[in-house]
Amino acid sequence: MANHKLWGGRFEGSLEAWVEEFGASIGFDYRLAPYDLQGSLAHVQMLGETGVIAPEEAKAIQKGLEELLADYEAGLIEFDVTNEDIHMNMEALLTEKIGPVAGKLHTARSRNDQVATDMHLYLKDQLQQIGDKLLHLRQVILDLAEEQVETVMPGYTHLQHAQPISFAHHLLAYYQMFSRDSERFTFNLKHADLSPLGAAALAGTTFPIDRERTAELMGFADIYHNSLDAVSDRDFILEFLANSSILIMHLSRLCEELINWCSYEYGFVSLSDTFSTGSSIMPQKKNPDMAELIRGKSGRVYGHLISILTVMKSLPLAYNKDLQEDKEGMFDTVDTIQKSLDIMAGMLSSMTVNKERMLASTQQDFSNATELADYLAKKGLPFREAHEIVGKLVLECSKAGYYLQDIPLERYQQVSPLIEQDIYQTLQSQTAVQRRNSLGGTGFVQIRQELARAKNELKS
Numbered sequence: 001m002a003n004h005k006l007w008g009g010r011f012e013g014s015l016e017a018w019v020e021e022f023g024a025s026i027g028f029d030y031r032l033a034p035y036d037l038q039g040s041l042a043h044v045q046m047l048g049e050t051g052v053i054a055p056e057e058a059k060a061i062q063k064g065l066e067e068l069l070a071d072y073e074a075g076l077i078e079f080d081v082t083n084e085d086i087h088m089n090m091e092a093l094l095t096e097k098i099g100p101v102a103g104k105l106h107t108a109r110s111r112n113d114q115v116a117t118d119m120h121l122y123l124k125d126q127l128q129q130i131g132d133k134l135l136h137l138r139q140v141i142l143d144l145a146e147e148q149v150e151t152v153m154p155g156y157t158h159l160q161h162a163q164p165i166s167f168a169h170h171l172l173a174y175y176q177m178f179s180r181d182s183e184r185f186t187f188n189l190k191h192a193d194l195s196p197l198g199a200a201a202l203a204g205t206t207f208p209i210d211r212e213r214t215a216e217l218m219g220f221a222d223i224y225h226n227s228l229d230a231v232s233d234r235d236f237i238l239e240f241l242a243n244s245s246i247l248i249m250h251l252s253r254l255c256e257e258l259i260n261w262c263s264y265e266y267g268f269v270s271l272s273d274t275f276s277t278g279s280s281i282m283p284q285k286k287n288p289d290m291a292e293l294i295r296g297k298s299g300r301v302y303g304h305l306i307s308i309l310t311v312m313k314s315l316p317l318a319y320n321k322d323l324q325e326d327k328e329g330m331f332d333t334v335d336t337i338q339k340s341l342d343i344m345a346g347m348l349s350s351m352t353v354n355k356e357r358m359l360a361s362t363q364q365d366f367s368n369a370t371e372l373a374d375y376l377a378k379k380g381l382p383f384r385e386a387h388e389i390v391g392k393l394v395l396e397c398s399k400a401g402y403y404l405q406d407i408p409l410e411r412y413q414q415v416s417p418l419i420e421q422d423i424y425q426t427l428q429s430q431t432a433v434q435r436r437n438s439l440g441g442t443g444f445v446q447i448r449q450e451l452a453r454a455k456n457e458l459k460s
């Protein structure tokens with residue numbers, strides 16, 4: 001029987017090729033191949049152990065599956081769109097290898113629990129890899145921060161110079177964000193670590209299967225305790241997409257800053273040639289394309305989250321074919337996140353920091369205005385009054401074209417006799433940073449403590 005479907009029994013007519021293509025998922029779910037084989041190997045072992053099929057049948061199937069795995073790893077497998085998806089492709093290939101006994105593999109199983117199992121195995125694997133890459137990125141940030149503790153740069157609010165800070169402090173802010181991202185993925189792993197296998201189509205099975213055994217064989221921590229839930233929900237994927245959206249938002253913000261910092265106006269850093277590109281017309285150009293691309297790719301990751309949320313939102317229990325739409329967004333997000341993490345780590349570890357330029361841009365501005373106000377407040381003036389006095393001085397300087405540190409002492413003392421010679425030391429940006437020693441602040445002592453804490457955290 002040419003092109004007989006594995007589900008073909010109750011059909012008289014057949015699908016036209018273009019309709020069949022519309023329904024097929026093999027074009028993308030081929031990526032589940034090794035996980036599908038892993039799940040089948042566990043299933044068949046359990047079927048043999050529980051006596052659902054004869055031991056020699058289980059052995060024959062097992063041998064066939066192992067050969068398929070070897071073929072897959074050697075790149076020898078060709079998939080066929082007329083077999084719709086990865087599950088039916090694998091069964092067809094197994095049948096070619098070992099004959100009709102292959103048909104016993106699908107006893108007490110449905111593609112519904114099979115596909116859910118494959119995706120859990122796949123995502124578990126990817127979450128571990130993403131966890132490793134995040135860890136590496138955090139390490140890169142710590143290494144860089146360690147070199148930049150005493151590098152003084154402008155801290156911004158509203159993208160206006162606000163107060164001077166340490167560059168390490170700025171970097172460590174991202175370290176914290178990526179640490180929380182790591183935690184989110186670790187939590188996500190808990191929900192990917194459940195076995196749906198044995199839920200069958202939706203209601204469980206009449207065969208005496210052992211779900212805990214297959215879960216153990218596949219390395220899952222637990223099973224889904226409700227068969228409908230096991231085949232219906234994709235919240236472990238949605239959680240992954242939500243976590244990925246937050247992560248790529250963090251990456252995108254950092255990229256935006258790198259793009260600013262390597263512009264002519266800032267000149268704070270320069271990205272290495274490995275992560276920059278040129279222009280086909282302007283010979284002088286060195287563009288931060290990779291940073292821009294990560295920033296741009298945040299769009300597709302958010303899109304996949306919204307897309308799969310929308311696919312899921314009105315689905316009645318249990319399986320519906322709509323759920324086949326859960327895959328491409330997940331695969332694309334995995335690829336995007338993994339590559340973006342690698343690129344970010346590479347860009348940060350290879351960039352050059354222009355410490356002088358950073359410092360200089362805190363010396364021709366009013367980012368020391370708070371220092372003067374705090375100075376007066378510490379001498380007993382109510383902070384509001386101090387604020388007003390300094391505001392007036394800033395206005396006076398702006399009109400005259402100089403800065404607070406350029407005001408002569410006589411003028412200061414006209415404004416307030418509380419101001420003495422030591423004001424010039426106070427107004428220096430290094431002093432300002434060094435003195436901000438409140439817990440979690442930018443003071444050098446705080447940063448060194450924070451670096452030590454973070455390093456310990458990464459070790460454990």
Ligand code: ARG
Pocket residue numbers: 025029085086111112115319321323324325
């Ligand atoms: N390719 C399908 C999917 O990805 C596998 C499950 C098919 N199940 C079914 N009852 N048609 O969702």
